[in-house]
Amino acid sequence: MADPSTYRPSAGSIPDAPGVYRFRDASGRVIYVGKAKNLRARLSSYFQDLVNLHPRTQSMVTTAAKVDWTVVSTEVEALQLEYSWIKEYDPRFNVKYRDDKSYPWLAITLNEDYPRVMVGRGAKKKGIKYFGPYSHAWAIRETVDLLLRVFPMRSCSKGVFNRHRQIGRPCLLGYIGKCAAPCTGNVSQDEHSQIVDDFVAFLSGQTTTYVRRLEKEMKAAAALMEYERAAKIRDDLSALDKALAKNQVVFGDGTDADVIALAEDPLEVAVQIFYVRAGRIRGQRGWIADKADGTATTGDLVERFIQQTYAGESGDTIPREILVPAIPDDVDALTEWLSGLRGSRVAIRVPQRGDKKGLMETVHANAQQTLVMHKTKRASDLTTRNQALEEIQEALDLPEAPLRMECYDISNLQGTEVVASMVVFEDGLPRKSEYRKFVIKGVDGQNDVASIAEVLTRRFKRLLDDRAATAVATAAATAAGEVVEEDPTANLIDPETGRARKFAYAPALVVVDGGPPQVAAARQVMEELGVGDIPVCGLAKRLEEVWLPDTEDPVIMSRTSEGLYLLQRLRDEAHRFAITHHRSRRSKTMVESVLDDIQGLGDVRRKTLMRHFGSLKKLRQASVDEVAELPGFGRRTAESVVAAVNSAATKADTGRAPSVNTATGEILDDDAPQVAGARSGDSNGEEN
Numbered sequence: 001m002a003d004p005s006t007y008r009p010s011a012g013s014i015p016d017a018p019g020v021y022r023f024r025d026a027s028g029r030v031i032y033v034g035k036a037k038n039l040r041a042r043l044s045s046y047f048q049d050l051v052n053l054h055p056r057t058q059s060m061v062t063t064a065a066k067v068d069w070t071v072v073s074t075e076v077e078a079l080q081l082e083y084s085w086i087k088e089y090d091p092r093f094n095v096k097y098r099d100d101k102s103y104p105w106l107a108i109t110l111n112e113d114y115p116r117v118m119v120g121r122g123a124k125k126k127g128i129k130y131f132g133p134y135s136h137a138w139a140i141r142e143t144v145d146l147l148l149r150v151f152p153m154r155s156c157s158k159g160v161f162n163r164h165r166q167i168g169r170p171c172l173l174g175y176i177g178k179c180a181a182p183c184t185g186n187v188s189q190d191e192h193s194q195i196v197d198d199f200v201a202f203l204s205g206q207t208t209t210y211v212r213r214l215e216k217e218m219k220a221a222a223a224l225m226e227y228e229r230a231a232k233i234r235d236d237l238s239a240l241d242k243a244l245a246k247n248q249v250v251f252g253d254g255t256d257a258d259v260i261a262l263a264e265d266p267l268e269v270a271v272q273i274f275y276v277r278a279g280r281i282r283g284q285r286g287w288i289a290d291k292a293d294g295t296a297t298t299g300d301l302v303e304r305f306i307q308q309t310y311a312g313e314s315g316d317t318i319p320r321e322i323l324v325p326a327i328p329d330d331v332d333a334l335t336e337w338l339s340g341l342r343g344s345r346v347a348i349r350v351p352q353r354g355d356k357k358g359l360m361e362t363v364h365a366n367a368q369q370t371l372v373m374h375k376t377k378r379a380s381d382l383t384t385r386n387q388a389l390e391e392i393q394e395a396l397d398l399p400e401a402p403l404r405m406e407c408y409d410i411s412n413l414q415g416t417e418v419v420a421s422m423v424v425f426e427d428g429l430p431r432k433s434e435y436r437k438f439v440i441k442g443v444d445g446q447n448d449v450a451s452i453a454e455v456l457t458r459r460f461k462r463l464l465d466d467r468a469a470t471a472v473a474t475a476a477a478t479a480a481g482e483v484v485e486e487d488p489t490a491n492l493i494d495p496e497t498g499r500a501r502k503f504a505y506a507p508a509l510v511v512v513d514g515g516p517p518q519v520a521a522a523r524q525v526m527e528e529l530g531v532g533d534i535p536v537c538g539l540a541k542r543l544e545e546v547w548l549p550d551t552e553d554p555v556i557m558s559r560t561s562e563g564l565y566l567l568q569r570l571r572d573e574a575h576r577f578a579i580t581h582h583r584s585r586r587s588k589t590m591v592e593s594v595l596d597d598i599q600g601l602g603d604v605r606r607k608t609l610m611r612h613f614g615s616l617k618k619l620r621q622a623s624v625d626e627v628a629e630l631p632g633f634g635r636r637t638a639e640s641v642v643a644a645v646n647s648a649a650t651k652a653d654t655g656r657a658p659s660v661n662t663a664t665g666e667i668l669d670d671d672a673p674q675v676a677g678a679r680s681g682d683s684n685g686e687e688n
Contacts, residue, residue: 004061008047014040019071020081022089023064030089032060035082037330039069056559060093075333076340083311095269095291095304106131106144108200113189114161114182115196116154117144130317131203131282148178150214150236151199153192155179204278211237255279256319257356261364262301263371264291265568269301270371272363273309277319286370303328306348310338318342323351323360375569384562385428391563392509395555396548398535402509403427406459407570408522409513410440410451411578418443420455421578424507425570434505435577452512453521460529463506507534513571515540515547515554523549539571601641605632609641619645 019039023032036042046067050058072078086094109116111127119141124130148155156164156171156179164171165183174181182192214233221230256277263270269291275283291301302324310318318341328334331348338346351357389401405425410418424434438458443450510526512518519538526532537555538547544564545554557564608630613619619641627638 004047004050004064007064007066009043009067011040011044014043014069015071016040017071018073018075018078019069020078020085021067021069022085023060023091023093024066024068025063026065028066030085030091031063032091032093033082033085033089035075035078037075037078039071043067043069056093063093075330076337079307079330079333079337080311083307086308087311095289095296095301106203108196110196114154114192116156116158116161117148117199118155119144124313124317129200131277145178147199147202148173151195151202152178152180153195153199154182156183203282255321255356257321257323258319259323259356259359259363260302260305261325261360261367262298262305263364263367264298264301265371265572268371268374270367270374271305272367272370274359274363275319276359284366286366288370288374298326299328302326303330303334306334306338310341313341318346320344320346322346322348323356324348325360325364326350385566388428388562388566391557391561392566395546395557395561395563396509396535396537398509400508402507402535404505404507405509405511405570406507407511407513407574408452408455409571409574409578410448410455411575418451419578420451421574422455422459423570423574423577425566425573428566430573437577448514449517449521452514452518453525456510456522456525457529460526460531463531464529506531510534510536511567511570511574512536512538513574514538515545519547519549539567544568601637605630605637608632 016038018035018037020033020035021039021043022030025031034042046053046057046061050062053061070081072081104119104121105124107118107120108129109118109127110129144155152173154161155173160171161183164174164181168184170179170181170184170186173179174184174186180187180192180195182189187195214237218230218233218237221227221233259274259276261272263272269289270286271289272286273284274281275285296304306322306324306328318338320342322338327348327350335346335348338348351360386401389403392398393401403426407423407425409421411420418440420438420440422436422438424431426434436459438455440451440454442454510522512522515538519536522536522538523532526534526536536549539545540547540554544557544559546557546564546567547554557567609619609627612630613622622642624635624638624642627633627641628635633641
């Protein structure tokens with residue numbers, strides 16, 4: 001392990017200009033490439049005290065043995081040089097957005113005399129028009145099969161085309177009308193080119209004009225009593241309708257855009273990108289990437305994704321708009337660089353409302369699903385789970401592998417509606433029937449330490465009560481002369497219901513979401529209750545450190561450790577469960593609070609609204625007519641309810657009341673209000 005001070009350049013030798021820098025190891029291999037607006041400021045940040053650096057950054061600077069740099073004139077040049085060096089050196093500490101799958105493209109070989117449509121994979125080539133990429137090749141083939149009925153262009157290989165040109169007979173597609181058979185001279189090169197142009201225009205989004213033209217031709221043929229031709233055009237229109245149904249319009253303005261969303265955890269990031277052309281989704285792609293730098297923000301990840309995805313692309317494949325979840329710091333340089341590649345202005349922005357924000361939410365949901373499926377697949381491996389439990393046992397010096405782990409998390413909104421969650425993992429897998437929710441009663445305000453103490457007190461008192469009840473029953477049976485067999489599981493089953501008691505199982509490890517203060521509170525409570533033999537630890541979010549009671553330094557587990565990955569899953573699940581419980585309670589409380597202010601609305605009608613709609617979100621989405629249909633509601637009362645709910649929600653978000661159409665309940669303000677998020681531990685209140 002190298003000492004960074006041994007190769008640290010003097011501050012005066014580093015220029016304060018834009019540039020790109022390289023960290024090299026002892027053998028001279030490049031291990032990290034980065035860019036900076038100010039090289040002196042950026043490089044100095046790497047040579048501070050190691051304890052202040054992220055573990056990944058610590059690993060990088062202690063692996064390196066040298067750093068050098070190149071000064072450039074502008075940030076755009078730095079962006080281009082950084083990409084070139086990353087591609088050339090393949091540094092191990094740079095995040096790599098690499099997909100292990102090859103996604104299929106719909107390609108049209110415009111560089112041939114008789115262009116061909118085909119489904120292909122791999123790198124793009126000059127002279128070929130590409131659409132996609134798509135997630136499934138079969139979906140493209142179905143679409144092409146439908147469109148060849150209307151646009152009978154060539155789809156055969158060069159060998160098949162030349163063979164049928166020699167024998168003078170078309171292939172099967174020519175006989176069934178799915179190819180114009182240019183190989184036999186059925187159509188001229190110009191006529192075939194016109195078919196290809198129509199095909200490309202249709203895929204590019206110019207659908208309405210072509211459909212209207214076919215409708216006019218069908219009506220004209222029917223007027224001339226050419227019924228067979230009219231029937232063929234009718235069938236062609238039906239085929240086009242089916243093809244269009246596979247690509248519904250998502251943007252009414254016909255925008256060309258790439259919609260990018262990320263779902264992150266401390267070690268990995270799931271990427272999803274939807275390709276929208278002429279307002280329609282033309283393709284989709286998604287994969288998992290390792291986060292080489294744990295300190296990277298969402299904006300940093302977006303910047304690196306854009307840089308790696310669009311570098312080397314031709315101008316026609318770069319859309320005029322790229323929708324992202326967060327704006328990178330160097331957005332101006334990125335925009336200038338992309339605009340240069342495209343040959344016209346490219347915008348990078350975060351959608352705020354309307355169809356684009358709705359699609360962004362859909363793409364983000366896909367990214368989250370991809371990450372969940374990746375984690376589930378990893379967690380389902382028995383060997384991996386066993387390895388994870390053994391690593392936790394070794395790292396925490398436990399007497400045995402923690403087959404049952406319980407994790408606790410606190411969620412609140414500025415000290416109000418404080419709730420807690422308890423989630424259970426058995427043998428490395430979630431045991432959802434054992435999850436429990438708590439409403440914190442004895443703590444005022446925002447005090448996570450006191451809340452943890454209350455939850456664990458209640459949880460382990462229930463465990464001790466169950467044990468005591470079993471002991472009393474056993475003693476009574478013994479006193480009555482009954483033979484009582486020793487059964488270690490006797491206190492786990494409720495004799496009245498025959499089901500497992502809610503808190504009867506003792507965990508092998510208690511995990512709290514937090515650092516030393518939370519761990520100390522948990523240990524104190526458990527010792528006071530007499531269950532101090534149960535191990536306890538805390539997992540802090542900032543650096544993913546594992547804290548044990550009465551220790552000055554945390555346990556640092558490898559970032560690639562299966563044990564750390566399992567603890568993170570446990571902590572994230574507790575966080576998710578706490579947030580869900582908190583939002584449910586907060587929504588009901590907000591509904592009650594808003595309805596209390598409506599004059600003339602009594603308890604019966606308030607309960608009717610809450611029972612029917614359940615949450616403030618659903619009530620805000622309701623129209624005046626929907627509210628008026630409830631028993632006991634007239635139109636005037638319904639108008640008051642809709643106006644009050646929308647007004648209160650907007651005030652909570654913007655501090656001002658909106659204009660409301662009382663007939664429809666629609667907010668007339670341009671800005672759509674959102675309810676502020678909850679807080680869980682030291683998080684921002686969003687679900688992981």
